[in-house]
Amino acid sequence: MRRTKIVCTLGPASESPETIEALIEAGMDVARLNFSHGDQGTHAACIRRVRDISQRLGRAVAILQDLRGPKIRVGEIENGVVEIKTGSDVVVTIRPVKGTACLIPTSYASLPGDVQVGSQIKLNDGDIHLEVTRVEDADVHCHVLDGGLLSSHKGINLPGVHVSAPSFTPRDQRDLQFGIASGVDYVALSFVRCPEDVAQIRKWIVENFGDGEEMHCTPVIAKIEKPEAIHHLDAIMEVADGLMIARGDLGVETPLEGVPILQKEIIRKAAFTALPVITATQMLESMTHNPIPTRAETCDVANAVLDGTDAVMLSGETSVGEFPVETVQTMGKIIDAAERLMFSNQRFQDRAGAEHLGNFPAAICEIAAHAAEDTGAKWIVGFTQTGSTAALLSKQKSPIPIVVFSHFPDIERRLSLLWGVLPRRMPPVADTESLVLQVDRALLAEGRVNPGDPLVIVAGAPIQTKGHTNFLQLHRVGERDAR
Numbered sequence: 001m002r003r004t005k006i007v008c009t010l011g012p013a014s015e016s017p018e019t020i021e022a023l024i025e026a027g028m029d030v031a032r033l034n035f036s037h038g039d040q041g042t043h044a045a046c047i048r049r050v051r052d053i054s055q056r057l058g059r060a061v062a063i064l065q066d067l068r069g070p071k072i073r074v075g076e077i078e079n080g081v082v083e084i085k086t087g088s089d090v091v092v093t094i095r096p097v098k099g100t101a102c103l104i105p106t107s108y109a110s111l112p113g114d115v116q117v118g119s120q121i122k123l124n125d126g127d128i129h130l131e132v133t134r135v136e137d138a139d140v141h142c143h144v145l146d147g148g149l150l151s152s153h154k155g156i157n158l159p160g161v162h163v164s165a166p167s168f169t170p171r172d173q174r175d176l177q178f179g180i181a182s183g184v185d186y187v188a189l190s191f192v193r194c195p196e197d198v199a200q201i202r203k204w205i206v207e208n209f210g211d212g213e214e215m216h217c218t219p220v221i222a223k224i225e226k227p228e229a230i231h232h233l234d235a236i237m238e239v240a241d242g243l244m245i246a247r248g249d250l251g252v253e254t255p256l257e258g259v260p261i262l263q264k265e266i267i268r269k270a271a272f273t274a275l276p277v278i279t280a281t282q283m284l285e286s287m288t289h290n291p292i293p294t295r296a297e298t299c300d301v302a303n304a305v306l307d308g309t310d311a312v313m314l315s316g317e318t319s320v321g322e323f324p325v326e327t328v329q330t331m332g333k334i335i336d337a338a339e340r341l342m343f344s345n346q347r348f349q350d351r352a353g354a355e356h357l358g359n360f361p362a363a364i365c366e367i368a369a370h371a372a373e374d375t376g377a378k379w380i381v382g383f384t385q386t387g388s389t390a391a392l393l394s395k396q397k398s399p400i401p402i403v404v405f406s407h408f409p410d411i412e413r414r415l416s417l418l419w420g421v422l423p424r425r426m427p428p429v430a431d432t433e434s435l436v437l438q439v440d441r442a443l444l445a446e447g448r449v450n451p452g453d454p455l456v457i458v459a460g461a462p463i464q465t466k467g468h469t470n471f472l473q474l475h476r477v478g479e480r481d482a483r
Contacts, residue, residue: 001401003420004335005029005311006328007064007278010046011037011319019324020046021053024061026328029416030311031061033184034319035175036068047182060423062186062416064221065179067172069190070165072156074123075105084128086147092121092130092140092156099152106156110164112140119161124154126252157252160227167197173204180209180218185413188221188244193228195235202239219414221278224266225249233266237273242417244313247281267307274362274391276417279304280313284331288321298334305338308397310419343399361469362392364458368472369396372456375474378449379403381439383426383459387411387418389469393458394418400456403448405439431463432471440477451478 007030008014008023020031031050033043047063054061077099084090084101092104094112099105104123112135115121121130121142128150130142167189176187189201198220205217219241222229225248229236237243245266251259263279270277283301284293304312312331318324372380382389382404390404397419405426406412415423424442429435436457443449454476461471 001422002027002332002335003339003401004305004309005417005419006331006335007032007280007311007313007417008324008328009034009066009313009315009317009319010050011316013320013322014318014324015042015046015049017049017053020049021057022325023318023328024054024057024059026325027332028061028328030064030186032064032066032188032313032315033179034066034315035172035179036066036071037319040175040178043178044182047184051183060412060416060425062413063184064186064188064417065176065184066188066223067175067190068169069167069172069223070163070169071190072106072108072111072158072163072165074150074152074154074156075099075107077150077152081149081151084123084144084147084150086144088144088147089133090130090142090144092142094138099150104150108156108165112136112138114161114164115140115158120159122157122159122252123150124148125248126157126256155249157249159253162228163191166200167191167193168201168204172201176201176204177208180205183410184218185410186219186221186242186417188223190223190246191226191249192222192224192236192240193226194232195239198222198236198239224262225253227254230254230262233269237269237275240275242276242278242310243270244278244280245309247279251281263304264307267304267309270310271308271395271397274388274395276310276391276394276419278311278313278417279307279309281315283312283314284317284327287317287323287327287330291323291326293330301331301334302338305335306342308419310394311417342397361388364469364472365389365392366396368393368456368458369398369400371472371474372398372400375454375456377456377474378453378477379443379455381405381443381455381457382421383435383457383463384411384415385460385466387414389458389460390415390418390421390423392469394421403443405442429463432459432461432473435459435463436473436475444477449477453477 006027008028009032082101090102097105115132119132127148129146134141221242222240223244223246225246284297286294317327380402382393384390384406402420403422405424407428412423412425415421457473459471460468
């Protein structure tokens with residue numbers, strides 16, 4: 001059983017029912033919808049297809065809505081593309097003009113107010129590098145430090161500049177209104193800078209979609225791609241439901257050579273708080289146009305797995321690539337190989353979060369992981385109504401597979417993002433006795449256990465208690481029926 005999850009971005013190359021089914025069969029755990037592209041009608045069709053196909057296949061597949069955020073972009077370029085020459089002088093303007101080799105338009109009206117002399121402006125994922133020499137009304141005069149080809153709608157980054165635009169924009173609000181109404185399982189907030197950015201969107205979700213049960217409010221994934229987010233990482237982790245290491249913009253906004261170190265540090269910190277973390281951007285980029293990855297990409301995916309990431313993400317590889325299904329299959333093979341190493345050398349024997357100081361649920365889940373190894377358990381079994389038990393079990397990085405049951409379909413789908421967790425639905429049960437019987441029947445019916453196999457079962461007692469994991473039982477399959 002593969003533990004590290006795969007997030008696939010859907011797009012023109014992968015939004016057909018046939019390809020979505022093939023992606024799920026190949027190992028897609030989470031379908032990402034990038035709201036920087038496409039319209040709500042296209043995304044609605046993808047949501048329906050993922051739901052219908054995953055239900056037919058009996059697979060829990062989560063849907064992640066990735067909001068556009070205050071992404072600053074180049075406007076229209078004359079003839080679509082132009083060469084910006086190193087050493088030349090250009091003007092970045094908020095005036096509604098067509099772009100040329102010396103005039104670059106943008107619709108970001110606050111640009112002249114945000115930058116100053118000496119500010120750095122990077123275009124096209126950092127390929128083109130400008131330095132501000134003068135600000136004059138609607139025009140920002142720049143010297144070109146590194147040139148290159150520039151086409152319409154490419155991204156603009158302002159490293160070291162405080163961007164005045166909010167992380168949660170009016171367009172994002174409209175898109176999220178649509179997304180939650182359509183039943184997305186997670187929402188990713190772009191360009192997070194501080195915990196207040198996450199708190200703002202959480203408050204908006206509760207005010208507009210709260211039903212008195214916070215566990216059913218859509219979880220927020222904070223995308224870490226700004227230097228301010230690195231500075232406030234600990235505080236962001238306290239209010240977010242998960243993290244995405246968005247290495248594309250992160251590698252433009254911060255020194256490129258520091259990205260691998262930041263990746264490892266973010267994953268390490270997330271493990272201590274049981275937050276799921278997604279490692280994203282250019283993981284198998286060459287497979288957008290080639291059927292096999294580069295050796296460096298293979299190492300990149302494997303190293304993210306060995307770092308302990310919950311999930312690895314594919315972007316253009318599956319959304320617009322020529323080999324979307326083959327890419328997922330390849331990623332699965334790389335993950336399998338890395339996880340074999342992970343368990344063979346007991347890399348994760350010293351588990352994160354060993355000091356719990358009165359945190360009973362965390363202590364119970366760590367004990368469960370040790371007990372499962374000591375008893376040779378076939379499975380660690382969890383029952384959750386909020387997902388918290390599953391997250392605590394997941395962070396143990398146990399070599400024993402984990403299956404977590406919930407009777408809420410939205411919680412079951414969310415579990416698809418968590419490392420090592422096999423999500424399963426269970427009808428409501430009245431007590432722990434009924435829970436154990438249901439577990440036996442479900443696992444026997446799927447052929448995942450045999451009578452007499454040892455299990456370690458974790459839940460909350462009384463069984464309807466939410467967010468209070470306090471029950472652990474060592475159990476052999478079928479022993480309840482034998483009484």
